[in-house]
Amino acid sequence: MTIAFRSGLAACDHYIEALYDSVRGMSSRFAATITCHLMRRQSDMGINGPIAEIGTFEGRFFIALAHALQAGEKALAIDLFNWPNDGLLDLFRQHLARCGIDEAGIVIHKGASDELSPADIRAKLGSEAGLRLFHIDGEHSREAITRDLDLAHAVMHAQGLIILDDMLHPGYPLLVIAVHDWLQRHPDMKVLAIIDREDIVAAAKFVLCRADAVSLYEDDLMASFPAQHFVLGAEFESYFCVVLTPKPRLAEVD
Numbered sequence: 001m002t003i004a005f006r007s008g009l010a011a012c013d014h015y016i017e018a019l020y021d022s023v024r025g026m027s028s029r030f031a032a033t034i035t036c037h038l039m040r041r042q043s044d045m046g047i048n049g050p051i052a053e054i055g056t057f058e059g060r061f062f063i064a065l066a067h068a069l070q071a072g073e074k075a076l077a078i079d080l081f082n083w084p085n086d087g088l089l090d091l092f093r094q095h096l097a098r099c100g101i102d103e104a105g106i107v108i109h110k111g112a113s114d115e116l117s118p119a120d121i122r123a124k125l126g127s128e129a130g131l132r133l134f135h136i137d138g139e140h141s142r143e144a145i146t147r148d149l150d151l152a153h154a155v156m157h158a159q160g161l162i163i164l165d166d167m168l169h170p171g172y173p174l175l176v177i178a179v180h181d182w183l184q185r186h187p188d189m190k191v192l193a194i195i196d197r198e199d200i201v202a203a204a205k206f207v208l209c210r211a212d213a214v215s216l217y218e219d220d221l222m223a224s225f226p227a228q229h230f231v232l233g234a235e236f237e238s239y240f241c242v243v244l245t246p247k248p249r250l251a252e253v254d
């Protein structure tokens with residue numbers, strides 16, 4: 001699939017255009033492009049820090065994000081790295097090298113995310129700095145996503161982003177309930193945007209941030225991706241959030 005818009009970061013856009021399909025995975029080009037744009041926006045605003053992903057698999061989405069890092073920033077890849085077989089970690093490393101990511105800036109944790117405490121994450125990254133972005137795409141049970149959200153929330157930069165994969169996915173209909181419950185317990189956090197699906201294996205993502213950070217990103221997203229903006233937004237009862245979709249339209253009625 002060719003997409004008609006860019007993140008504005010040359011290394012990310014080249015990877016997404018030329019190499020994305022050569023790394024097997026389940027995140028969309030659409031979401032990768034918008035997320036890299038969000039990281040560019042962070043860098044422009046001086047929001048710096050490491051990033052992490054739970055559920056790296058072969059590294060499809062992770063490599064896009066790693067290309068958006070600033071000098072000295074690290075990325076932590078967390079995965080069991082055992083499916084479909086134990087060759088997955090080697091394959092991930094090969095993809096990093098082939099796609100131009102220096103492993104010196106990458107930290108790998110082979111194991112379950114529930115083995116890690118916030119202190120472990122900071123120790124692995126060698127930094128007390130808050131994480132500016134945390135992508136959660138590991139175990140898809142309500143318990144696991146709640147735990148992963150707690151972990152990401154505990155280590156995030158005050159103006160950072162948490163991105164959740166497979167939201168509203170027909171195969172995981174209860175995940176969004178866990179997210180809603182978690183948000184009810186964390187009124188400091190909001191859904192900033194929904195990045196709609198490309199396909200059933202390239203599903204929608206929610207982008208979360210602190211309520212007081214929404215304005216840093218919201219107008220910029222709508223202005224940067226006007227042709228992808230579903231102007232009605234998403235209704236969360238007390239607020240609306242941005243919706244970006246590959247083909248915005250309304251149902252035609254006579």
Ligand SMILES: C[S@@+](CC[C@H](N)C(=O)[O-])C[C@H]1O[C@@H](n2cnc3c(N)ncnc32)[C@H](O)[C@@H]1O
Pocket residue numbers: 024025026027054055056057058059060061062078079080081082083111112113114137138139140144
């Ligand atoms: C859907 S794949 C991730 C796809 C990848 N993020 C992408 O965009 O292409 C899910 C991954 O989560 C990993 N995983 C499942 N449970 C996990 C857990 N408890 N901790 C860490 N990783 C886990 C699996 O090993 C698998 O590689």
